[in-house]
Amino acid sequence: MNQVQKLLIIGFVWPEPNSSAAGGRMMQLISLFKEQGFSITFASPAQDSDFMVDLEQHEVDKKSIELNNSSFDIFVKELNPTVVLFDRFMMEEQFGWRVAENCPNALRLLDTEDLHCLRLARQKAFKENRLFSVTDLFLEDIAKREIASILRCDLSLMISEFEMELLESVFKIDKALFYYLPFLLEPIKIAQLQELPLFEERKNFIFIGNFLHEPNWNAVQNLKETIWPLIRKQLPEAILNIYGAYPSQKVLQLHNVKEGFLIMGRANDAPEVVKNARVVLAPLRFGAGIKGKLLEAMQCGTPSVTTTIGAESMHGDLPWNGCVTDDIKDFADKAVKLYQDKTIWLKAQQNGVAIINQRYLKELFEDDFAKKVEMLQTDLQKHRLTNFMGAMLQHHTLKSTKYMSLWIEAKNK
Known part of the structure; x- marks a missing residue:
């Protein structure tokens, strides 16, 4: 592909690698895409924090964005990213429909971090002093939101093989929609x-x-x-x-x-x-x-x-x-x-x-991941055609989430 590869990351928070594993994970992903020659913009609606990483030191453009604001549409259209990475499903919920509408040809990736619905269902079972069962997942509203988000994206990055098994066996999600990419580390000599x-x-x-x-x-x-x-x-x-x-x-x-x-x-x-x-x-x-x-x-x-x-x-x-x-x-x-x-x-x-x-060696995954991204970009329309549930959810989300967001924006004015 001759086009300059541009990655837009839409972050739930600004990365704090010294505060959490999620921050370290995000910096690993940035490094992975950097080495593949992408120019990277990191955008987030979060407030700046004292412990956030200096993105400019990593040659990443930093952009503050607003929720429920059509200024994002102008920004994303001008940037025209070839790949958009949503940091957790909440960011896909907020901005996914805007990306789909303004940059329909951009590859949409979701970094799940972990399955939030699994963590919360286990937490609830613990608080209620009972054993967790996978059927608990069906009772979680957050599961409906999270799984819908996974289906709407072209590929979801998973760090846990157990969670991939859950997606496939419990939620019946096609394996083509998720990809195992754990923490990416250097060897210990x-x-x-x-x-x-x-x-x-x-x-x-x-x-x-x-x-x-x-x-x-x-x-x-x-x-x-x-x-x-x-x-x-x-x-x-x-x-x-x-x-x-x-x-x-x-x-x-x-x-x-x-x-x-x-x-x-x-x-x-x-x-x-x-x-x-x-x-x-x-x-x-x-x-x-x-x-x-x-x-x-x-x-x-x-x-x-x-x-x-x-x-x-x-x-x-x-x-x-x-x-x-x-x-x-x-x-x-x-x-x-x-x-x-x-x-x-x-x-x-x-x-x-x-x-x-x-x-966990980075070298075990980097080449295969680069090939996966390239293959999806080359054959994106076909990949999306086989994901009917995702297309259906995208269609309805564009209607419901879009109008809810526009209503909030109008109300805020």
Whole structure:
């Protein structure tokens, strides 16, 4: 294709790679498209934040856009992108119909991050003290919105094989509409591993996670109320450092020096604090996607103890970087053993390296993804013709969402 390739990313928020895995993921996608020769514009209706990345340093144009405002139509028509990437389904809901109307030939991609409906249905089941069942997904309004968004797009990028299986078996979505693109990392070489702090040089347990994300706050409550007292019983001097961006007052109130339960707030350099810790604890009781904190632990050579939801879709058939268990007592026992036993700890560290090097290398995915994008662009009309449900939803959305948006815009004037 001779046309200059232009990518427009419509972001739910401005990327904050030091605050969340989602921010890191977005920067990986930007890097991927940059290397394919795209010129990139990142647009978002979000407010600027103190911790957002400087996009211009990455040669990405930054553009603030408004919800329910036809100024977007003028902007997108002038830009005339060849590919539009929606960051989460909410952005496709807001701007997808405008893109379809003004740039009908642009390839529309959706980066799901995780299946929001899965995370919320699991959260609801947990709060109601019952087991989650896939039929719960059908009861979620957000599932109807999210699946409609996936159907309207030409391709949805998925980071979890479990969620791809759900789309295919539960929601009966054609495999041609989604694509596995997990976190894209550089290999861990032996020399890098040798530069990391040794077992003897590390101390303390650590939890790390953005507190705007409900599963993280719940995991910290789980640690405080059940798991940490069991660990302290066996290791009376143990300390748990809890790091995370945007801690609320209720998080800060859990700080207790006497119990060795320390709320540290935002980590200025997350890899630095993780690689100096001996064990990462992540007792997640609900959630979706793959967990950036656990991949970061592997990159830092730090073993982890997590739950089946924490490790879901992350390690394939490979042994975990530590232990996976849903039993509270077992979780505490395994954490203590990992903390004390150098042999088990070193084996766990090696497992983490193998998971990164066999499942998350950028080089495993970049060429295939470039080919996929090119193939879709070449054959876009045919691809869309085979997606009748998407075309039908696009037709009705253009009518309903369009007129609702125009009504809000008129009302705002």
